[in-house]
Amino acid sequence: GQSLEQPSEVTAVEGAIVQINCTYQTSGFYGLSWYQQHDGGAPTFLSYNALDGLEETGRFSSFLSRSDSYGYLLLQELQMKDSASYFCAVRAGDTGRRALTFGSGTRLQVQP
Amino acid sequence: EAGVTQFPSHSVIEKGQTVTLRCDPISGHDNLYWYRRVMGKEIKFLLHFVKESKQDESGMPNNRFLAERTGGTYSTLKVQPAELEDSGVYFCASSQGRLAIYEQYFGPGTRLTVT
Numbered sequence: 001g002q003s004l005e006q007p008s009e010v011t012a013v014e015g016a017i018v019q020i021n022c023t024y025q026t027s028g029f030y031g032l033s034w035y036q037q038h039d040g041g042a043p044t045f046l047s048y049n050a051l052d053g054l055e056e057t058g059r060f061s062s063f064l065s066r067s068d069s070y071g072y073l074l075l076q077e078l079q080m081k082d083s084a085s086y087f088c089a090v091r092a093g094d095t096g097r098r099a100l101t102f103g104s105g106t107r108l109q110v111q112p
Numbered sequence: 113e114a115g116v117t118q119f120p121s122h123s124v125i126e127k128g129q130t131v132t133l134r135c136d137p138i139s140g141h142d143n144l145y146w147y148r149r150v151m152g153k154e155i156k157f158l159l160h161f162v163k164e165s166k167q168d169e170s171g172m173p174n175n176r177f178l179a180e181r182t183g184g185t186y187s188t189l190k191v192q193p194a195e196l197e198d199s200g201v202y203f204c205a206s207s208q209g210r211l212a213i214y215e216q217y218f219g220p221g222t223r224l225t226v227t
Contacts, residue, residue: 004154030213030214031214033214033215035218041220042115042116042203042218042219042220042221043155043203043205043218044218045214045215045216045217048211048214048215087154087155089155089214091213091214092157092168097168097170098143098160098167098168098212098213099145099157099160099168099171099213100145100157100213100214100216101157102147102154102155102156103154104153104154105152105154105155
């Protein structure tokens, strides 16, 4: 089976840096994706890591360590609009399946 | 370019009734997925179409759920008869290309409430 673990909630202040961790267990690993979802909105793709290391996209970066089955999303210069839920996701492990399995999400609260 | 659209945005029905949700993917996207999020929990996979064919329906909870994708364009998800535990937000997503599995474009969802 597959499982992903994320903290349920994280709080930070505007301008700060926050790291959202994700550990996963999966039979067959192909990469880790991150999605953002504002309340009442659609999940939006943020990043994808297939290889170890850090991928940077503006204020957001995503890191992967395949040997540790671990990744994180790093948000810098936090803004109020970053308050949202963040999901990590992996491809379903069975060969041939092309679906995503999502974690339970981390609710980020940015305070002034 | 228009994004993924879903209709209706909200639906409130009574237990035992039937509801049909519709999803219009991004034009040209062969992959279409249905997901469900219940009570703020994880987003759970329901099924995956490639064009008009069901590629994977392993996430469909039971035979009260029926999904179709007419001509490889829009898709419908019918719940018949609805039960209380079917309440949740149903998302549709579409994708195309090399990262199609990992980079999916989601619609705004249909919030289904079964009373």
